[in-house]
Structures are given as C-alpha cells and as structure tokens.
Amino acid sequence: MARNARAGRGAVVAEGGVRTPVGDGSFIELDGVEKVFEVRRKAGFLRRERHEVRAVDGISFRVARGEMVGSIGPNGAGKSTTIKMLTGILTPSGGRLRVAGVDPSRERTRLAHRIGVVFGQRTTLWWDLPLKDSYRLMHRMYRIPDARFRENLDRCVELLDLADLLDTPVRQLSLGQRMRGDIAAALLHDPEVLYLDEPTIGLDIISKTKVRQFLKDLNEERSTTVLLTTHDLTDIEQLCRRVMVIDHGRLMYDGALAGLHEAGESERVLVVDLDRELPPITVESEGPLRARVLRTEGPRQWLALPAGASVAPLVARIAAEYPLKDLSVREPDIEDVIARMYAARPHPAA
Incomplete structure (x- = not known):
C-alpha cells in the first residue's frame, strides 16, 4: 500500500x-x-x-x-x-x-x-405519462435508430421485469418499479x-x-x-x-x-470454545501468531488478530496446546471499518 x-x-x-x-x-x-x-x-x-x-x-x-x-x-x-x-x-x-x-x-x-445518469431520489421519467411514453420521448430526444431502440427496450424490459408496467403512469409506480424504469431509460441510447x-x-x-x-x-x-x-x-x-x-x-x-x-486497521475475531474454563490463552504481540485476547466468558474466549493475517498458525497452536472443543472466525464488518476511518480522520474547519 x-x-x-x-x-x-x-x-x-x-x-x-x-x-x-x-x-x-x-x-x-x-x-x-x-x-x-x-x-x-x-x-x-x-x-x-x-x-x-x-x-x-x-x-x-x-x-x-x-x-x-x-x-x-x-x-x-x-x-x-x-x-x-x-x-x-x-x-x-x-x-x-x-x-x-x-x-x-x-x-x-x-x-x-x-452517458447515462440515474439519481436515486429524482426521476428522468414524465410523471403523468405511462412508462412506455417516456421511453418513446427519449427515443426521439436521443435520435436513437428504430431497430436499436427496440432491441435495447426489449432487453431492459425483460431483464428488469418491466413488461407489466409499460402502460402504468409513472406517478403510480412504486419506488422500486420507478427505479427500474429510470435505469432502463438511462440505457436506451447505449x-x-x-x-x-x-x-x-x-x-x-x-x-x-x-x-x-x-x-x-x-x-x-x-x-x-x-x-x-x-x-x-x-x-x-x-x-x-x-x-x-x-x-x-x-x-x-x-x-x-x-x-x-x-487501511482501516480492522481485525478478525477468533471465537474459541474450550472444554473447560481456563485462564486467557497466551498470545504474541508480534509475528505470525500475533493476536490479543478481547475477553473470556467461561470456557469461551475471543481473540482478535489483524484482518490480513492468516488464522491457521494461531489455530494450530491453540489446537496443540489447549483442550479445543470448537472455534469460529468472525470477519470484520466493512461498515465498522469505514466508520473507524471517518472517526480517525481530522475534519477540516468549515
């Protein structure tokens, strides 16, 4: 990086x-x-x-x-x-x-x-016209050749499931239906x-x-x-x-x-279930076995390690030295990663 x-x-x-x-x-x-x-x-x-x-x-x-x-x-x-x-x-x-x-x-x-543009909270379709009439107007506006227009429209109608909506005024479409209609409109001119x-x-x-x-x-x-x-x-x-x-x-x-x-310094979490309650697993602060114990609760322990690190060496060591019953790996949540990036970045003055 x-x-x-x-x-x-x-x-x-x-x-x-x-x-x-x-x-x-x-x-x-x-x-x-x-x-x-x-x-x-x-x-x-x-x-x-x-x-x-x-x-x-x-x-x-x-x-x-x-x-x-x-x-x-x-x-x-x-x-x-x-x-x-x-x-x-x-x-x-x-x-x-x-x-x-x-x-x-x-x-x-x-x-x-x-170019084609779709703004999620705004529509390029004509509010009071049936969906198919909006497409006809775009056919003329962009001067799309007839054969090309029919081919593109048929493809969009099929893949976006618009066949039953073509005669419906845009104002009567649900948000999801209108969004699919807007995407089709943005693609008619290739x-x-x-x-x-x-x-x-x-x-x-x-x-x-x-x-x-x-x-x-x-x-x-x-x-x-x-x-x-x-x-x-x-x-x-x-x-x-x-x-x-x-x-x-x-x-x-x-x-x-x-x-x-x-970039967000995120961590994977290794959840280890032992067959009995024991003191926290001994881990290293550096090297291939680098990890840290987040918490323990009875026979269950949570260990964190860098997201890019392999869990295999740590799992092998735990299996060899501890009475391992079960384990699972929890991947970092990308939303949490981005939230940490925002929180760590100094914001410019207004």
Whole structure:
C-alpha cells in the first residue's frame, strides 16, 4: 500500500487504485478537481456574511473504460457533487476533468449522448405519462435508430421485469418499479458510461437483487463503464472490485475492497470454545501468531488478530496446546471499518 498525492490529499491508495497517469486514454480523468459554493449566513439582525463551502476539495482519480467503481461516503461528503460535475450539470471551481476526452461542462450536449445518469431520489421519467411514453420521448430526444431502440427496450424490459408496467403512469409506480424504469431509460441510447447515484435507495430486497444482477450483466456483456455512489455497502460488495471512500470532499481511500480492512486497521475475531474454563490463552504481540485476547466468558474466549493475517498458525497452536472443543472466525464488518476511518480522520474547519 502506498500514499499518493494525486489521489487527493491524505488518500490511501491500494494497489489497483489510481491506475494510470494523465493522458493515458482513461475514460474518466479527474486531476485536483474542486467545487466551492458560496453561502450566506446570518451574522446579525440585518447582516449576512459570505462563507465558502468546499463540497469537493482536490479530488484526483482515473476510471478505465469498462471498469465498475463504487464510491462511499456520508451525506455531504461530495459524492453527488462529483457526479454532477462529471455530467456537466455543475462546473468545477478548479482542477481538470475529462470524460472520454471531453470537458463535461463545456460540451454537455455532445457528452449527453455518451452517458447515462440515474439519481436515486429524482426521476428522468414524465410523471403523468405511462412508462412506455417516456421511453418513446427519449427515443426521439436521443435520435436513437428504430431497430436499436427496440432491441435495447426489449432487453431492459425483460431483464428488469418491466413488461407489466409499460402502460402504468409513472406517478403510480412504486419506488422500486420507478427505479427500474429510470435505469432502463438511462440505457436506451447505449451510453458508454453509466453514473448511478443511490440506485437502490428505498428498494425492497427483491428489487435490489434484480437491479444489481442487471448492472452486473450490463458491465460484463457490454463493457459499460459504471460509477456507483451509494450508502448501501452490499451494492459495493456485490458489484465493484474497486472502491473509493470520500469524506469532506476528499478522497480517503482508493483501491480494492479487501484493502479497506488494512487501511482501516480492522481485525478478525477468533471465537474459541474450550472444554473447560481456563485462564486467557497466551498470545504474541508480534509475528505470525500475533493476536490479543478481547475477553473470556467461561470456557469461551475471543481473540482478535489483524484482518490480513492468516488464522491457521494461531489455530494450530491453540489446537496443540489447549483442550479445543470448537472455534469460529468472525470477519470484520466493512461498515465498522469505514466508520473507524471517518472517526480517525481530522475534519477540516468549515
């Protein structure tokens, strides 16, 4: 693991994280991108003072064509603002940003034919029209060839289970149904990149499963580049090999999902059941048997060891020296890992 300033100040970059230098042909390129908003705050009975809020603070990363990358962060971390700059909705306050070699804010119309966007809490569908009429309007707006439109629509309808919903006005759809409808709408023109901002928010388990499987198939079969922002870590675990952790507009981590455990200094827990109550198991503070006893309760003892360490040497020693009855390994919870990363990071002053 290494630290790399190009990934954002203080970001931890695991192998497989920030992959490529400027100008290498990466599909998405951000270099020191910033977004500053000016807000007015009440400072007296009739006075208001101007303050700057840095929603995005010097983020740099690359996304290769066909890659599926997850972005995690609390509310206000800068995830959605970054997506809006990538689509051209917002203009960066500083830095360099390119999507397919295009500056999104300057060539938004040109780029619109190459990207698809789904905002979980907003819809691109026409509220009072049946779902199929929204798709027909997009057919005309994007000037999609008839054969291509029918092929893409049929595929989305089948894989997202939309056949029984096409004649239903959008306002009558449930949140899960509308979300599936929005994803289909974003893909009718065969975008090269798909931005997903909280695509499974508020969905039931069945709808989430359908959406995740569809996105996985889309990425594998058509090599569609996907940038996913979410609070649901199951989305990341099931879809993405690479994850970026963002907090206060800065990139804290960029790399493989498994590397988060090392970056967050997480621990696995070995639960040991002996055939009788004994003093705490003797462990080492260093070396291959490094561990620490968390607690004991009768014949049961809990031992913690680094998440990246093998439990085999420790288990072999315990089995050889203690009357072992049973044992189990509890893997670290990724939500706890990320929470610890947030808690350990000093927050910039407002």
